[in-house]
Amino acid sequence: MGYVLRVRLASFFAGAATASFIGLSVLYKDYKVAHESISQQAKSFHDSLDRRISVLESLRQSEAPQLAETTE
Template sequence: MGFLFRVRMASFFAGAATASFAGFYLLYKDYMLAQDAIRRQISLHVCMVNAVYQTVDERYESLNKRITDLENQKAAAATDKMLEVSD
């Protein structure tokens, strides 16, 4: 009777170990697949963000130039008014 119980217990634990290994393997593969997909999305996103930053930098430089020109015009107009007042 004891021998049969030991055989059944050994079979149970062998099956549990096999199922555990198979489950671990499937979860590991799923994890690696998800990690690869996320890595691809991030690399694509980084390329897109770099392109957007380049256009944003160009726009910023253009706006900065326009603001500088307007400030120079205001300074010139203020200087002209001061000269007219002093005449």
């Protein structure tokens, strides 16, 4: 009876360890995909802001000489 119980417990713990490993592997892959998606969105948002700032700065530079001419 003791031997059968030990075999069952060993089999149970081996199965639990395997399931835990597979579960952690799936969670890790899901985490990496989510992290990549969020970083891509942040990069896209940052690039969009950089373009907007560049446009505003170019408008500001083109308006500066016109303002200097009108004040003189």
